[in-house]
Amino acid sequence: MKYKALRRLRVRMLVVVLVCGGGAAAADPVTLLMLERGVTASATSGAPDADAVVSTATGPFTHDVNAYSGQTVCLPFGGKCVTYSARGTASQSSLVSVREDGTFEVRAHGSATASVSFSGEARAASRLLAAFAVDSEVDFVLQASGTGAAFAMLEDDQGRVIGAGDLTTGVERSGQLAPGTYTLRLAAEAVVATPADYRLAADFDVRLSVAGRRPDAVSCRVRLERPDYIAGERVVTTLTRIANNGAQAVPVELKMWLGLPGGARLVARNDGADGSVVIPPAAGMDFAPFEVLAVDAQTAPGLYELGCRLLDPVSGRELAGDSDLFEVR
Numbered sequence: 001m002k003y004k005a006l007r008r009l010r011v012r013m014l015v016v017v018l019v020c021g022g023g024a025a026a027a028d029p030v031t032l033l034m035l036e037r038g039v040t041a042s043a044t045s046g047a048p049d050a051d052a053v054v055s056t057a058t059g060p061f062t063h064d065v066n067a068y069s070g071q072t073v074c075l076p077f078g079g080k081c082v083t084y085s086a087r088g089t090a091s092q093s094s095l096v097s098v099r100e101d102g103t104f105e106v107r108a109h110g111s112a113t114a115s116v117s118f119s120g121e122a123r124a125a126s127r128l129l130a131a132f133a134v135d136s137e138v139d140f141v142l143q144a145s146g147t148g149a150a151f152a153m154l155e156d157d158q159g160r161v162i163g164a165g166d167l168t169t170g171v172e173r174s175g176q177l178a179p180g181t182y183t184l185r186l187a188a189e190a191v192v193a194t195p196a197d198y199r200l201a202a203d204f205d206v207r208l209s210v211a212g213r214r215p216d217a218v219s220c221r222v223r224l225e226r227p228d229y230i231a232g233e234r235v236v237t238t239l240t241r242i243a244n245n246g247a248q249a250v251p252v253e254l255k256m257w258l259g260l261p262g263g264a265r266l267v268a269r270n271d272g273a274d275g276s277v278v279i280p281p282a283a284g285m286d287f288a289p290f291e292v293l294a295v296d297a298q299t300a301p302g303l304y305e306l307g308c309r310l311l312d313p314v315s316g317r318e319l320a321g322d323s324d325l326f327e328v329r
Helices: none
Strands: 006-019 030-044 049-055 059-074 081-098 104-117 121-134 138-147 151-156 161-163 171-177 180-193 203-210 218-224 234-244 253-259 265-271 283-286 291-294 302-311 318-328
Touching: 030 104, 059 121, 059 302, 081 180, 081 302, 081 318, 104 318, 138 151, 138 161, 151 203, 161 171, 218 302, 234 302, 234 318
Parallel strands: 006 203, 030 059, 081 121, 104 180, 218 318
Antiparallel strands: 006 104, 006 180, 030 049, 030 081, 030 121, 049 059, 059 081, 081 104, 104 121, 121 180, 138 171, 138 203, 151 161, 151 180, 218 234, 234 283, 234 291, 253 265, 253 302, 302 318
């Protein structure tokens, strides 16, 4: 007979933050002031165990931590043995970068899991904290949904919450950010202490876009079906669109690429270098669904980036750009 009580908490998060100035104003309209990312895990059910990775550097951050503690106890009479165990795991794949045009981007996918069998304590967390300054008024849109307990919060330097909410009912916020300092807080946390007979799970997906190109500019947008994939699944876009909101037709060169774990890039699409792609005024072109990758057992795990860029086919000047992240597990 097997004696086992299990309590498990799992939290997933996907967060995308896009911050940029409006128009061709001074360089660096957004300045990164502080950044800290980390994953931690601990477990105690026998000899305690802990694991953690913390970074204050920009660029990609892809780490997993795991902590396990257990012991087997056998009764002196009858020969029955019981194994007590606790496990905590956490991961995060995030990218923080500042583009040449002053665009500041934060994207993150994090998870935390804690479980206890019979008796013990397990803790896990994936966190990101970023502070940035805005020197001119910019627009923002926050979209979030999920279940259970996890949070993403954007607040100003007075502690006023700009974007947050109950993710189980879905969140959509939009408006303007005035010049000032703002803090983005992301966390996925799991804590289990003492045995229990129930199981709890939570997850969320969040996208925050602050500003972007003005309505009179051309645009290139890409969005993926979901944030993570496993072998046997296909990575497909739900949005692949170029548009022109101006009054004049605009010739463009369309470039799409796939960024691989480790920093290498592969060409996904390249059209219009000869001036053959022209977006009519007040019109757009849709390419979705666009298959990006077929994931198999040989596909390297890690964080991938699908990017889209529009260039002037004569001068090579960048007109618009966008990208989205996904993780192969």
